[in-house]
Structures are given as C-alpha cells and as structure tokens.
Amino acid sequence: MKEKSKLRNYWKHLLIIFCALVSGFLLSFLGFGLLWSGISWYIQLIMVLPFVLLSYAVYRWSKGAMGFCAFIALGAAPLGVLITRFSDTNDSHLMPVLVVLSWILGMLVGCYLGYLSQNTQMKSAKRVSVSR
Secondary structure, eight states, X not given: OXXXXXXXXXXXXXXXXXXXXXXXXXXXXXXXXXXXXXXXXXXXXXXXXXXXHHHHHHHHHTTSOTHHHHHHXXXXXXHHHHHXXXXXXXXXSHHHHHHHHHHHHHHHHHHHHHHHHHHHHHHHHHHHHHHO
C-alpha cells in the first residue's frame, strides 16, 4: 500500500513539473507573439498577470513546494533569453529586459500569494479545531 502511494506521488510530481515547464513556455511564447505582432513594450508588462496566476496555481497544486515554481521559469527561459536580444526604438535593451524581469517578478508574487493563502487556510483550520 505504501509503495502504491509513493508511486502515485512520484507521478503527480512529474505531472506538476511537466505542466509548469509547458505552461511557462506557452506563456513566454504568447508574450513573444504579442511582441512580434507589434504590441508596445508597456502593454507587454501586462503579461505579468498570467505568470502570477500560473505560479499561484502551481504553488497551491504542489501543496507549498516552492521548487516547482522554478520550473515555470525554466520553461520561460529559452524565449525570455531570446526576447532580451531585441532592442527598442531607442536602440536600448532595457525594455526587453524589463519585460522578462516582470515575468520573473510575476512568478515570485504568485508563489508569495500562494504562501499567504496557505498560511491563512492553516490558521483558520487550527481555529476551527481549537474551538471544537
């Protein structure tokens, strides 16, 4: 019975890692596509929101394992590095770097929000068990 549980947890962890990698790549691909279509750099910074939601979901799905959120960054890394090679209208690489840094900031914020929501959930569960 224990072996079956360990095997199930192993496959669940692999599924979380795979989903985080693929989702990170697809979000960066979406950001690259928006950039390629001519959306301004400032609108590109809105791509932080899907990264926040994705990292929050991965953090909650993995029951608070921060390491799984790093796989989102690994999935987004190939296109993130490619985007930083572009330059803006002033022949500067500042805006592409800021866009990629906003993705990373979004991942960190999502993990932090997941951490806060789990702590709140644990505290409320303790209050309910103590009051009974």
